[in-house]
Amino acid sequence: MHVDVNGARLHVREAGPASDNVLLLVHGFPLHSGMWAPQLDDPPPGWRVLAPDIRGFGDSGDVGGAVLSMDVCARDLATMLQQLGVTQAVVCGLSMGGYIAFSMLRRHAPLIRGLVLCDTRAEQDSQDARTARHTLAERVLRDGIEPLVDSMLPRMLAPRNRDRMVALRIRDIMQSVTAPAAAAALLGMAERVDNTDLLRNITIPTQVVVGSDDAITPVGPARLMSRAIPGSYMDVIPDSGHLPNVEEPEIFNAVLRRFLSAL
Ligand code: MLT
Numbered sequence: 001m002h003v004d005v006n007g008a009r010l011h012v013r014e015a016g017p018a019s020d021n022v023l024l025l026v027h028g029f030p031l032h033s034g035m036w037a038p039q040l041d042d043p044p045p046g047w048r049v050l051a052p053d054i055r056g057f058g059d060s061g062d063v064g065g066a067v068l069s070m071d072v073c074a075r076d077l078a079t080m081l082q083q084l085g086v087t088q089a090v091v092c093g094l095s096m097g098g099y100i101a102f103s104m105l106r107r108h109a110p111l112i113r114g115l116v117l118c119d120t121r122a123e124q125d126s127q128d129a130r131t132a133r134h135t136l137a138e139r140v141l142r143d144g145i146e147p148l149v150d151s152m153l154p155r156m157l158a159p160r161n162r163d164r165m166v167a168l169r170i171r172d173i174m175q176s177v178t179a180p181a182a183a184a185a186l187l188g189m190a191e192r193v194d195n196t197d198l199l200r201n202i203t204i205p206t207q208v209v210v211g212s213d214d215a216i217t218p219v220g221p222a223r224l225m226s227r228a229i230p231g232s233y234m235d236v237i238p239d240s241g242h243l244p245n246v247e248e249p250e251i252f253n254a255v256l257r258r259f260l261s262a263l
Pocket of ligand 1: 027028094097189216
């Protein structure tokens with residue numbers, strides 16, 4: 001389905017029954033909601049699952065600006081939930097999706113019933129990382145998405161998964177991302193605020209998940225993030241890199257279900 005929000009038309013994948021138990025899946029970069037196929041194909045029993053493409057990505061039209069801030073994405077998703085009559089959802093964000101989940105927590109907290117922070121971080125970019133994102137954004141606008149795919153794909157997956165079908169599926173998703181959307185999201189991630197101050201004040205149930213071989217958001221910092229969030233759960237998904245939900249979907253889904261069933 002499509003939902004009109006704040007001048008954008010978001011494409012939203014849906015699974016599960018009509019239910020007040022709503023799970024919102026927020027994709028990473030440079031990806032779209034298709035990355036959640038293993039969760040949409042096998043939704044947690046009794047849960048309505050919503051997986052939108054953020055503006056400019058997947059089938060959600062044009063990005064509509066040179067910078068796509070995490071706050072704009074968060075506002076779009078909050079509006080989307082309101083348009084669909086959803087009063088509260090568990091928000092599960094992977095990497096950039098986690099940055100968006102933090103922004104939702106800052107600005108739209110009443111909408112959030114629980115949090116699943118996958119392969120993400122609370123810190124903002126260092127000055128070097130910011131500069132690198134700007135350089136990469138310029139390169140993507142000049143040369144297209146392919147160099148970004150070639151450099152990012154091997155870092156996304158654990159070494160043992162780089163020759164599996166999953167790598168082809170992720171490559172396909174990455175190649176569908178347009179250069180303007182990728183560049184705008186890079187600049188938006190570069191300007192995101194630091195969320196570490198938020199962690200100790202999180203009072204809703206929270207699950208931290210990370211792939212054992214995640215080279216982008218590694219286990220050590222994920223563990224520290226979990227320790228900083230009172231009462232949060234922490235799971236390391238074995239044999240996985242940055243995308244444990246597609247690399248080890250059965251284990252990931254079991255962790256997700258355990259968390260949801262305890263709410
Ligand atoms: C992602 O997977 O969303 C990105 O790796 C996030 C980032 O570049 O910081």
